[in-house]
Amino acid sequence: xxxxxxxxxxxxxxxxxxxxxxxxxxxxxxxxxxxxxxxxxxxxxxxxxxxxxxxxxxxxxxxxxxxxxxxxxxxxxxxxxxxxxxxxxxxxxxxxxxxxxxxxxxxxxxxxxxxxxxxxxxxxxxxxxxxxxxxxxxxxxxxxxxxxxxxxxxxxxxxxxxxxxxxxxxxxxxxxxxxxxxxxxxxxxxxxxxxxxxxxxxxxxxxxxxxxxxxxxxxxxxxxxxxxxxxxxxxxxxxxxxxxxxxxxxxxxxxxxxxxxxxxxxxxxxxxxxxxxxxxxxxxxxxxxxxxxxxxxxxxxxxxxxxxxxxxxxxxxxxxxxxxxxxxxxxxxxxxxxxxxxxxxxxxxxxxxxxxxxxxxxxxxxxxxxxxxxxxxxxxxxxxxxxxxxxxxxxxxxxxxxxxxxxxxxxxxxxxxxx
Numbered sequence: 001x002x003x004x005x006x007x008x009x010x011x012x013x014x015x016x017x018x019x020x021x022x023x024x025x026x027x028x029x030x031x032x033x034x035x036x037x038x039x040x041x042x043x044x045x046x047x048x049x050x051x052x053x054x055x056x057x058x059x060x061x062x063x064x065x066x067x068x069x070x071x072x073x074x075x076x077x078x079x080x081x082x083x084x085x086x087x088x089x090x091x092x093x094x095x096x097x098x099x100x101x102x103x104x105x106x107x108x109x110x111x112x113x114x115x116x117x118x119x120x121x122x123x124x125x126x127x128x129x130x131x132x133x134x135x136x137x138x139x140x141x142x143x144x145x146x147x148x149x150x151x152x153x154x155x156x157x158x159x160x161x162x163x164x165x166x167x168x169x170x171x172x173x174x175x176x177x178x179x180x181x182x183x184x185x186x187x188x189x190x191x192x193x194x195x196x197x198x199x200x201x202x203x204x205x206x207x208x209x210x211x212x213x214x215x216x217x218x219x220x221x222x223x224x225x226x227x228x229x230x231x232x233x234x235x236x237x238x239x240x241x242x243x244x245x246x247x248x249x250x251x252x253x254x255x256x257x258x259x260x261x262x263x264x265x266x267x268x269x270x271x272x273x274x275x276x277x278x279x280x281x282x283x284x285x286x287x288x289x290x291x292x293x294x295x296x297x298x299x300x301x302x303x304x305x306x307x308x309x310x311x312x313x314x315x316x317x318x319x320x321x322x323x324x325x326x327x328x329x330x331x332x333x334x335x336x337x338x339x340x341x342x343x344x345x346x347x348x349x350x351x352x353x354x355x356x357x358x359x360x361x362x363x364x365x366x367x368x369x370x371x372x373x374x375x376x377x378x379x380x381x382x383x384x385x386x387x388x389x390x391x392x393x394x395x396x397x398x399x400x401x402x403x404x405x406x407x408x409x410x411x412x413x414x415x416x417x418x419x
Contacts, residue, residue, distance in 0.1 A: 048115035055112035062102035117152040128164025228259025353389040363391035
């Protein structure tokens with residue numbers, strides 16, 4: 001009597017069946033009744049077996065291009081994302097790692113299947129190895145792979161990423177410096193090609209500027225902005241650390257924005273390139289007979305409008321030119337650098353006004369701004385007699401039409417909110 005042939009089953013198929021059966025057996029049980037030591041062993045053991053299953057899944061995925069072709073998927077990873085209900089980027093990452101383990105990193109693949117590294121660790125190690133110089137000696141590349149796999153026993157993905165960036169310094173210090181130089185130069189070239197600045201009008205007086213710049217220039221900017229926003233720099237002009245209405249501290253992001261605006265207002269004109277035959281400047285125009293009106297507005301050379309109060313504040317010490325117009329829109333006076341108090345005037349003001357002249361303010365003169373008691377844009381003179389030192393906070397209030405200023409006999413200034 002002939003016996004029916006038993007179909008042979010591939011070991012990976014038997015593994016899937018066994019894992020499925022074991023999970024079915026454990027699915028109905030509650031971990032609540034496990035002892036503390038048993039829970040510890042279970043979590044560690046399951047984590048290790050999950051890593052091994054990840055390694056096995058990736059090995060099968062690397063050999064599954066025929067499955068993708070059969071279902072007209074772009075790749076096995078794309079097919080897996082669909083049937084496995086994964087995000088498409090996750091399918092791409094799985095495919096990339098599977099190919100790397102299958103084609104380049106056998107030691108790492110074996111460590112993953114053995115449970116000695118986790119998938120996140122394997123991704124970091126593979127990425128670090130991919131960043132090594134293309135012409136690196138194969139033996140050095142193999143040493144780097146073995147070294148990082150060994151370090152995975154003690155370090156997680158974050159630490160491994162840092163170790164991977166410096167792995168050549170450990171296995172081949174003689175070539176690490178040259179590689180770092182070449183890598184930095186390549187990164188800088190890519191950054192210069194990809195940097196950009198875009199502008200989007202948000203309305204209500206706001207514009208969103210999105211800048212993508214090299215690390216060097218981002219750090220240069222933030223170094224200066226942090227100086228404005230530092231809690232130990234309460235004296236810096238242009239930065240209001242508390243909301244003038246509520247008295248509450250403002251968010252740090254707002255402090256940085258205030259610092260940026262102040263920095264832009266104070267850019268030295270000597271370093272700005274010429275544009276149209278003159279130094280690139282923003283010109284503010286306003287009708288002469290509207291200078292003192294509550295509802296007067298000023299127009300920028302870009303076409304935007306600002307309040308007259310803001311224009312008056314800028315006219316005191318910012319590198320922005322006011323142009324005073326007659327009723328027929330003919331220029332009566334165009335601002336020149338002479339409207340600013342020069343260094344000799346500032347020294348004289350500092351001797352006379354050792355502190356901000358706002359009543360009760362003790363900000364020292366070196367941290368203050370020169371303010372025209374009679375607005376320069378309204379005919380005021382740039383001299384010591386008509387000048388007064390105010391800190392950045394009170395200088396803003398001096399040009400805010402919601403405040404009325406009273407000058408005491410001794411020259412101090414008191415602010416009153418208009419009713």
